[in-house]
Amino acid sequence: MTVRVQAEDFDVGAEYAALTAGRTSVGGVTLFAGLVRDIAGGEAVSAMTLEHYPGMTERQLEAIEAEARRRWPLDEVLIVHRYGRLEPGDQIVLVATASAHRDAAFDSCRFLIDWLKTRAPFWKLEATPGGERWVEAKDSDDAAAARWVE
Amino acid sequence: MTVRVQAEDFDVGAEYAALTAGRTSVGGVTLFAGLVRDIAGGEAVSAMTLEHYPGMTERQLEAIEAEARRRWPLDEVLIVHRYGRLEPGDQIVLVATASAHRDAAFDSCRFLIDWLKTRAPFWKLEATPGGERWVEAKDSDDAAAARWVE
Amino acid sequence: MRILYFAWLRTKIGVPAETVELPAEVTTVGALVEWLKTRSERHADALANSKVVKVAVNQEHVPYDHPLSPGDEVALFPPVTGG
Amino acid sequence: MRILYFAWLRTKIGVPAETVELPAEVTTVGALVEWLKTRSERHADALANSKVVKVAVNQEHVPYDHPLSPGDEVALFPPVTGG
Numbered sequence A, B: 001m002t003v004r005v006q007a008e009d010f011d012v013g014a015e016y017a018a019l020t021a022g023r024t025s026v027g028g029v030t031l032f033a034g035l036v037r038d039i040a041g042g043e044a045v046s047a048m049t050l051e052h053y054p055g056m057t058e059r060q061l062e063a064i065e066a067e068a069r070r071r072w073p074l075d076e077v078l079i080v081h082r083y084g085r086l087e088p089g090d091q092i093v094l095v096a097t098a099s100a101h102r103d104a105a106f107d108s109c110r111f112l113i114d115w116l117k118t119r120a121p122f123w124k125l126e127a128t129p130g131g132e133r134w135v136e137a138k139d140s141d142d143a144a145a146a147r148w149v150e
Numbered sequence C, D: 001m002r003i004l005y006f007a008w009l010r011t012k013i014g015v016p017a018e019t020v021e022l023p024a025e026v027t028t029v030g031a032l033v034e035w036l037k038t039r040s041e042r043h044a045d046a047l048a049n050s051k052v053v054k055v056a057v058n059q060e061h062v063p064y065d066h067p068l069s070p071g072d073e074v075a076l077f078p079p080v081t082g083g
Helices: A012-020 A056-071 A102-119 A139-146 B012-020 B056-071 B102-119 B139-146 C007-013 C029-037 C041-046 D007-013 D029-037 D041-046
Strands: A003-006 A028-035 A047-052 A076-082 A084-086 A091-099 A122-128 A131-134 B003-006 B028-035 B047-052 B076-082 B084-086 B091-099 B122-128 B131-134 C002-005 C017-019 C054-057 C060-062 C073-077 D002-005 D017-019 D054-057 D060-062 D073-077
Touching (some): A003 A056, A012 A028, A012 A076, A012 A091, A012 B012, A012 B028, A028 A102, A028 B012, A028 B102, A076 A102, A091 A102, A102 A139, A102 B028, B003 B056, B012 B028, B012 B076, B012 B091, B056 B076, B076 B102, B091 B102, B102 B139, B122 D007, C002 C007, C007 C041, C007 C073, C029 C041, C029 C054, D007 D073, D029 D041, D029 D054, D029 D073
Parallel strands (some): A003 A076, B003 B076, D002 D073
Antiparallel strands (some): A028 B028, A047 A122, B028 B091, B047 B084, C002 C017, C054 C060, C054 C073, D054 D060, D054 D073
16 A cells, blocks of 8 residues: 555654665655644744545545556655644655656656645645634645646 | 765665754655666666765765755755665665755755766776676766756 | 535535535536525635635546536535645 | 876776876876876776766866866766766
């Protein structure tokens, strides 16, 4: 299972080790971890709560994984995304790809996070000194995803 | 110290943890690990020996790190490169960047590995059934590095 | 038909889900959103700007001209902000 | 002047380093490479194709028109293949 949606934290070192264990065909692993920042839009953030759409989330992440595997020759793909209440410094998401070739590993990893950001049904609620606010979608995320439209 | 040249293996999980420990300003970490493949240019590879130019290697890697920090707003940069005898599946190189922003983390990480591949004085000697052979530089690596020329 | 709401659509409308009986003339996602607006002031307020009301049918993103079938699971939500 | 060799330049020439007394007219990296070719058949063979002979002076990559100064540390090597 290479797509996981969970409340629990994840261990980047263990996930990386699992991606490469016993493999001698992998030339490169690219990994991206997203974390909760203590500031957003100029305001202090004390906590972030991630809501998601159970069922659709897994389905969309699996579709994103399948699309990455269709586009690049990948030995392994991993997507782990958390939901629930998180604090600054906490890990939110991990995407990683292993391939014989570095370009494939880099491009596919960036594709995963760019597409995930515009397709996976997650919503962030930030707690700030001014109260709670739902994070607004960014045009820059749409632009990043648009790079990958075939 | 964020540049290391060593014969010993490295622990990706521990390095990742050190990059993010105690930080709440980091929004994303991108990490690339290069490994020894058991096949290259269609031939089986039983071992790879990395020669380098002590002194110049550290100097060039530090220059590459400085250039990355000049170009992108980075919280942390890490480059670890091994030398000596390695076997298929062994780790060769680790580059990682931590930034408030995902684009900066991705671009700078790829810049590090692309520039390293054309500037850091390392040479690979592969052991194959046909004997030992020095790996030839690839035009594709020059092209990858050329993307980053300002 | 089962309708799910997420994020600020859920908090504005006040319920995470509701089951509705659609009039026969409501056959597309766009028509459904228009019809839902008539259910209450909260619905009307939450759904006022359709640019920020996204729709999934059976857990797939769909455009407003997507047809509805009996038994569809329909979800309304703002643009996603994960990752 | 101290000259270092790496990778197949080292194995072809047969030594990892040597100290040479440069004639007065050898004032650039390019002239040095040409002059080194005259030292032995091994040197001539190793340095035959200057496209694949890269040079660093004082641990910095330099082009063939780079000037040499007394005390420089000069290294000759093939295109790098790390990473």
